[in-house]
Amino acid sequence: MKLFALALAALLPCLAASSDADSGKSLGSPSAPIQIEVFSDFECPACKGLHEQILPLVMRDYVIPGKVFLVSREFPLPMHPYSREAASYATAAARLGKYQQVADTLFLNQVAWSASGKVWDTVANVLTPVEAKKVQLLAKDPSVLSAVQHDLDAGRAASINQTPTMIVTRGANRFPVAGAVNYNLLRSLLDGLLK
Amino acid sequence: MVSSSRVFRAVVLALRVALGAVLVYAAWTKLRQPWELFAMSIDAYRVLPYWAVLVVARTLPWAEMLIGLALMAGRWLRVSSTAASLLLLVFLALMMRAYAEGMHIDCGCFGFGDAISARTLARDGGLLAGYLFLTWTSFRGRRKAA
Numbered sequence: 001m002k003l004f005a006l007a008l009a010a011l012l013p014c015l016a017a018s019s020d021a022d023s024g025k026s027l028g029s030p031s032a033p034i035q036i037e038v039f040s041d042f043e044c045p046a047c048k049g050l051h052e053q054i055l056p057l058v059m060r061d062y063v064i065p066g067k068v069f070l071v072s073r074e075f076p077l078p079m080h081p082y083s084r085e086a087a088s089y090a091t092a093a094a095r096l097g098k099y100q101q102v103a104d105t106l107f108l109n110q111v112a113w114s115a116s117g118k119v120w121d122t123v124a125n126v127l128t129p130v131e132a133k134k135v136q137l138l139a140k141d142p143s144v145l146s147a148v149q150h151d152l153d154a155g156r157a158a159s160i161n162q163t164p165t166m167i168v169t170r171g172a173n174r175f176p177v178a179g180a181v182n183y184n185l186l187r188s189l190l191d192g193l194l195k
Numbered sequence: 196m197v198s199s200s201r202v203f204r205a206v207v208l209a210l211r212v213a214l215g216a217v218l219v220y221a222a223w224t225k226l227r228q229p230w231e232l233f234a235m236s237i238d239a240y241r242v243l244p245y246w247a248v249l250v251v252a253r254t255l256p257w258a259e260m261l262i263g264l265a266l267m268a269g270r271w272l273r274v275s276s277t278a279a280s281l282l283l284l285v286f287l288a289l290m291m292r293a294y295a296e297g298m299h300i301d302c303g304c305f306g307f308g309d310a311i312s313a314r315t316l317a318r319d320g321g322l323l324a325g326y327l328f329l330t331w332t333s334f335r336g337r338r339k340a341a
Contacts, residue, residue, distance in 0.1 A: 159308035162299045175232055176307040179239045179300050182248075189231035 024094035025072040028063040034170050034193055039073045039155045041163040042087060043080035043114045046180045048107045050164045057183050062190055072099065073151040075163050082119050085139075087148045089123045092138035093131075101126045102135075168193070207332050211266050211276075214325050218263030218279060224306035225256040236303030240289050258282075266329070276329040283323040290316055 036058070040047035055070070062068035074091060076083035086106050093102040105126045106113070113122045124132045138144050158167060158176065166177040170193040177186065225233045234252035237243060243251065262282070265275035290302055294311050302311045302319075309315060 161308060161310045162301070175228060177232065177235060178307065179235070181235055182238050182245070184245070185231045185234050185238065185248075189229050192229055192231070 024097050024099050025091070027059065027070045027100075028068055029066050030069050032063075032066055032069040034062070034067060034168060034190060035069045035071065037071045037073050037167040037169070039075035039151070039158075039160050039163060039165045039167070041075055041077045041080055041083045042090065042103070042106045043083040043110065044077065044163045045110070047164045048110050049180050050166075051103065051107045054181060054183055054186065058186070058190075061187065067194060068190065072103065073155060074148045075152060075155045075160060075165070076148070077163060080114070082114060082117055084148065085119050086113075086123075087151075088139045088144055089119060089135060091147050092135045092141070092144050093123070093127070095138055095144070096131055096134060098127065098131060098135075170194075207329070208269075210325055211269065211272075211329055214279070214322065214329060215263045215266030215268075217322060218259045218266065220263075221305055222256045222260035222263060226260070228306070230256075232307070233303060236301050239298070239300040239303075240293055242289060242292075272333040273330075276326060276333050280323065280326040280330045283319060283326050287316070287319045287323055290319060 038050070038055070040050065058068060058070065063070050074087035076087045090099055090102045090106065093099055102123055105122055106119075109122045113119050120136070123135065127135060155165070158165075158174075160176070160178075162178055164179070166181070168175045168177060168189065173193075175189070175193075177189070230252050233256065234248050237251055238245075238248045258278075259282070262275050262278050265271050266279065286302075286304065290311050293300055294313075294316060298311070300311060301307060302309050302315050304315065304319065
């Protein structure tokens with residue numbers, strides 16, 4: 001998590017004016033040769049594993065060196081009662097540049113809030129009172145709700161049926177990677193695509 | 196009038212070509228993508244050590260291609276149909292184990308988006324029945340000739 005936070009701070013100036021960058025849910029340079037879209041569900045245990053164990057390594061080895069542009073997408077599964085609410089708060093927080101902090105805390109405390117349903121209490125912990133007020137309002141904003149739905153629709157259009165799923169894009173080639181991944185295999189894939 | 200043995204032979208031929216084509220297609224979906232994607236599918240089952248995942252990911256699609264082409268061409272029928280049956284038997288056993296354990300993973304059979312479900316189990320069960328039938332006919336033909 002510390003690495004992820006450091007990486008985020010280092011990358012803030014790199015966020016360019018693409019639509020994904022505007023949404024506050026992307027990291028790295030949009031002109032990077034590879035784009036990885038991560039479709040995840042905040043209540044999914046495998047997504048927690050990807051977020052906490054694999055993505056920090058991807059950040060260190062590929063995003064920070066400018067080789068990968070990482071985009072987060074929401075894919076709340078119907079079987080998880082609070083994941084859409086969590087996705088709305090995270091997407092709202094992204095409008096204030098707080099997506100990573102909210103995503104970090106949601107995954108860190110996943111077991112607790114997915115059992116209690118206290119999603120907002122978890123999110124509010126990483127926001128100032130002013131930010132919290134804005135996020136609560138934004139989470140009900142039609143544009144935020146439709147942004148979550150847009151991610152979901154994009155995932156369905158890409159035949160995604162499980163989380164997490166990463167869509168690795170290099171030029172015209174798109175490679176879906178589903179489930180918990182072995183980092184050695186992911187690294188081999190990315191290095192092969194970069195050759 | 197067409198004899199029943201000619202009909203039987205025609206059915207076996209059609210089945211052999213169709214089931215051979217299924218294996219060739221399965222191999223093609225894997226070979227047209229970076230090998231790491233198939234390796235990740237194998238790794239998701241959590242039954243093989245990492246080194247074995249690498250070996251299987253790099254060799255299995257070629258084996259599927261070879262067996263499929265042999266079936267379609269009608270060459271080495273006893274070996275190719277037995278190998279296809281064994282392959283499907285292993286695939287189906289692994290898929291049933293993953294399904295029983297509630298693992299939400301892709302089956303890795305025909306590329307991405309083929310999550311293990313009752314439908315995929317029924318499909319692979321049907322394929323296994325087909326390959327077993329071909330195996331039986333290949334050995335039956337040999338016994339008759341003898």
